Amino acid sequence: xxxxxxxxxxxxxxxxxxxxxxxxxxxxxxxxxxxxxxxxxxxxxxxxxxxxxxxxxxxxxxxxxxxxxxxxxxxxxxxxxxxxxxxxxxxxxxxxxxxxxxxxxxxxxxxxxxxxxxxxxxxxxxxxxxxxxxxxxxxxxxxxxxxxxxxxxxxxxxxxxxxxxxxxxxxxxxxxxxxxxxxxxxxxxxxxxxxxxxxxxxxxxxxxxxxxxxxxxxxxxxxxxxxxxxxxxxxxxxxxxxxxxxxxxxxxxxxxxxxxx
Amino acid sequence: xxxxxxxxxxxxxxxxxxxxxxxxxxxxxxxxxxxxxxxxxxxxxxxxxxxxxxxxxxxxxxxxxxxxxxxxxxxxxxxxxxxxxxxxxxxxxxxxxxxxxxxxxxxxxxxxxxxxxxxxxxxxxxxxxxxxxxxxxxxxxxxxxxxxxxxxxxxxxxxxxxxxxxxxxxxxxxxxxxxxxxxxxxxxxxxxxxxxxxxxxxxxxxxxxxxxxxxxxxxxxxxxxxxxxxxxxxxxxxxxxxxxxxxxxxxxxxxxxxxxx
DNA sequence: CGAATTGTTGATCCGGGTCAAGCTGCGTGG
DNA sequence: CCACGCAGCTTGACCCGGATCAACAATTCG
Numbered sequence: 029x030x031x032x033x034x035x036x037x038x039x040x041x042x043x044x045x046x047x048x049x050x051x052x053x054x055x056x057x058x059x060x061x062x063x064x065x066x067x068x069x070x071x072x073x074x075x076x077x078x079x080x081x082x083x084x085x086x087x088x089x090x091x092x093x094x095x096x097x098x099x100x101x102x103x104x105x106x107x108x109x110x111x112x113x114x115x116x117x118x119x120x121x122x123x124x125x126x127x128x129x130x131x132x133x134x135x136x137x138x139x140x141x142x143x144x145x146x147x148x149x150x151x152x153x154x155x156x157x158x159x160x161x162x163x164x165x166x167x168x169x170x171x172x173x174x175x176x177x178x179x180x181x182x183x184x185x186x187x188x189x190x191x192x193x194x195x196x197x198x199x200x201x202x203x204x205x206x207x208x209x210x211x212x213x214x215x216x217x218x219x220x221x222x223x224x225x226x227x228x229x230x231x232x233x234x235x236x237x238x239x240x241x242x243x244x245x246x247x248x249x250x251x252x253x254x255x256x257x258x259x260x261x262x263x264x265x266x267x268x269x270x271x272x273x274x275x276x277x278x279x280x281x282x283x284x285x286x287x288x289x
Numbered sequence: 290x291x292x293x294x295x296x297x298x299x300x301x302x303x304x305x306x307x308x309x310x311x312x313x314x315x316x317x318x319x320x321x322x323x324x325x326x327x328x329x330x331x332x333x334x335x336x337x338x339x340x341x342x343x344x345x346x347x348x349x350x351x352x353x354x355x356x357x358x359x360x361x362x363x364x365x366x367x368x369x370x371x372x373x374x375x376x377x378x379x380x381x382x383x384x385x386x387x388x389x390x391x392x393x394x395x396x397x398x399x400x401x402x403x404x405x406x407x408x409x410x411x412x413x414x415x416x417x418x419x420x421x422x423x424x425x426x427x428x429x430x431x432x433x434x435x436x437x438x439x440x441x442x443x444x445x446x447x448x449x450x451x452x453x454x455x456x457x458x459x460x461x462x463x464x465x466x467x468x469x470x471x472x473x474x475x476x477x478x479x480x481x482x483x484x485x486x487x488x489x490x491x492x493x494x495x496x497x498x499x500x501x502x503x504x505x506x507x508x509x510x511x512x513x514x515x516x517x518x519x520x521x522x523x524x525x526x527x528x529x530x531x532x533x534x535x536x537x538x539x540x541x542x543x544x545x546x547x548x549x550x
Numbered sequence: 551c552g553a554a555t556t557g558t559t560g561a562t563c564c565g566g567g568t569c570a571a572g573c574t575g576c577g578t579g580g
Numbered sequence: 581c582c583a584c585g586c587a588g589c590t591t592g593a594c595c596c597g598g599a600t601c602a603a604c605a606a607t608t609c610g
Contacts (some may be wrong), residue, residue, distance in 0.1 A: 119456070136442070143443050162430070170426070172434065176437045179444065180397055183447065184397060188373075191375070195499060196379075229556065242599075259557080282401075480559070491589070492588080502588095503590090506590060552588085554608085558603100559602100562599100562601080564600090565596105565597095568593105568610100571592090572590085576586085577586085578584085
């Protein structure tokens with residue numbers, strides 16, 4: 029057995045449900061080119077479906093493995109990640125969360141959460157009631173379809189990740205991960221180009237890649253020296269995306285808009 | 290870069306669509322305890338939704354990465370697996386397919402397939418038309434919800450897999466994988482207890498675990514010598530499930546029925 | 551000021567990869 | 581009938597990518 033990282037953190041819980049600053053009709057995300065437009069009646073339904081907003085601090089736990097929650101969320105602003113722990117504290121980060129991502133369906137629609145979620149920055153989440161999900165499917169089948177679409181997209185990302193962790197070398201993995209996150213963020217309209225900083229520590233990268241912290245550091249330094257990335261206060265910046273993609277043997281994200289629920 | 294397995298197989302395509310041997314009303318799967326019952330009107334709809342049956346031989350490719358298909362499938366009988374390849378032939382198996390699994394939604398609802406599917410045994414698949422999916426959501430929201438439920442379940446399995454490949458040792462990984470497949474198969478009513486043989490080669494196991502064939506063999510031999518599994522013509526048999534679960538640190542599948550579409 | 555975090559680097563070790571060979575059983579063709 | 585090739589399993593010898601251990605630097609925060 030190889031223990032490369034042990035996590036036994038005590039979590040802060042996010043702030044309680046607040047009033048709403050962003051009615052769905054004027055959702056700042058929906059106007060971005062990455063997202064599909066919605067029918068007016070769907071939008072109106074969503075606005076009633078939305079129960080409120082949750083402010084979650086950097087480092088807080090929005091969901092905890094093994095617990096139950098009556099809520100679903102859409103990340104409105106901020107960054108987070110999904111992860112699982114083994115009993116001895118080994119952590120595997122499963123995927124990162126960016127604005128527009130639906131949170132809480134992965135793993136199970138009903139029942140206990142099978143993974144945890146922690147925020148990487150102060151964030152705002154739209155809160156929905158799980159119990160009203162069937163109502164959504166009944167009244168707005170198109171939205172139901174969209175939710176399946178999003179679940180399918182999450183699966184694609186997991187597939188790529190699993191391929192990476194299972195079959196790519198350390199350099200390839202690191203290059204893939206950083207290029208991937210960078211592209212996702214760019215599509216979501218976060219920071220344009222060079223100004224974008226991915227707000228992770230090297231420990232996060234290590235726990236995503238299935239590598240030790242030390243080896244992750246050495247790999248990232250190599251990428252730095254090759255002029256592909258820069259590590260700085262607060263995270264990682266991509267300098268040469270194309271070269272990263274070449275190393276990873278990765279073609280990039282498909283184009284096309286995605287639904288927003 | 291570490292090349293542990295190279296796959297450049299030429300694929301046989303499955304037989305063309307046949308007439309139907311199994312109308313949905315008398316589906317042999319639905320009566321199994323693992324599956325939820327369906328409303329009569331849903332069942333009737335599904336029966337019209339079902340376009341026919343596909344017979345796929347052992348070793349044939351039902352879906353190929355990068356291609357498009359107008360179909361969705363439910364595996365009616367037989368075994369299969371989903372996988373991705375890197376350009377140089379390294380293969381990662383993402384998950385296994387057993388009766389009742391919905392095939393073709395993982396990765397993308399529309400557009401090009403992001404993964405391939407190969408059958409491990411002669412199989413029968415129910416064929417559906419992708420283009421009628423939205424109709425399903427409109428006419429039978431409950432079935433739409435079920436599809437999301439199934440997508441969510443697939444994600445849970447991928448999460449566990451990723452945790453395993455990223456953070457478990459070779460022994461733990463192997464023990465987890467075998468226990469996991471065994472349990473899934475048992476729930477699906479495939480072979481009761483000792484008589485169940487998981488129809489994979491050690492190369493499949495290696496490509497699932499992200500290990501080399503040689504090391505996989507050595508690890509499986511250890512499990513054999515410990516009396517936990519037996520390897521024989523055609524696959525693997527579990528002898529001591531509990532002990533495998535202990536090694537893997539795995540609690541087992543949750544109970545509860547799942548929908549069948 | 552000390553105590554956490556986070557990044558960085560070198561030395562050493564080991565789990566698992568690579569190479570090579572041999573075994574069994576099976577299907578095919580001469 | 582045997583010879584051959586092929587697919588799959590097995591083992592030993594050796595090597596290397598990445599893990600572990602151990603320091604240390606630079607910040608930040610109480």
